Amino acid sequence: MDQETLDRLRKLSQQYAFDSIQMHEAIGRQAGLSGTDHKYLGFIIQKGQMTAGELSALTGLTTGAVTGLIDRFEQKDFVKRRFGEGDRRKVIVEPNTEKVMAVFEPLYKEFRAQSEQVMASFSETELAVIESYFLKAIEVMNETTSKLNPKNS
Numbered sequence: 001m002d003q004e005t006l007d008r009l010r011k012l013s014q015q016y017a018f019d020s021i022q023m024h025e026a027i028g029r030q031a032g033l034s035g036t037d038h039k040y041l042g043f044i045i046q047k048g049q050m051t052a053g054e055l056s057a058l059t060g061l062t063t064g065a066v067t068g069l070i071d072r073f074e075q076k077d078f079v080k081r082r083f084g085e086g087d088r089r090k091v092i093v094e095p096n097t098e099k100v101m102a103v104f105e106p107l108y109k110e111f112r113a114q115s116e117q118v119m120a121s122f123s124e125t126e127l128a129v130i131e132s133y134f135l136k137a138i139e140v141m142n143e144t145t146s147k148l149n150p151k152n153s
């Protein structure tokens with residue numbers, strides 16, 4: 001690949017990342033959260049119930065910051081906090097998926113429809129290339145994150 005193509009694709013990738021941050025910040029604000037909190041809530045929805053410690057390891061946040069995060073989610077009824085059976089020091093965070101979906105689905109509706117139209121404009125061969133790119137790029141990001149956060153490895 002020539003340098004010009006590499007530079008062009010790198011700039012597009014950066015623009016996609018920046019625009020994604022801005023969109024998620026706007027969606028988060030509409031739901032009464034910061035964009036970062038919105039994405040952390042996505043971790044909980046995706047992974048399901050988890051301990052506060054697991055959320056700390058997943059996000060890289062300190063346990064104190066996770067406590068504040070859980071407090072903010074509880075105030076919005078997005079999660080419930082309960083103590084572990086037999087060990088009250090263990091805090092388990094359970095997503096209120098119905099509430100989260102009721103708040104966020106309307107905010108994503110148009111974006112999802114337009115994204116599906118974009119995807120439908122590609123051939124099966126092109127979609128396979130896009131999927132391959134994302135899978136490989138995710139692997140590189142995860143490796144980079146692991147190297148930068150060795151305590152989470």
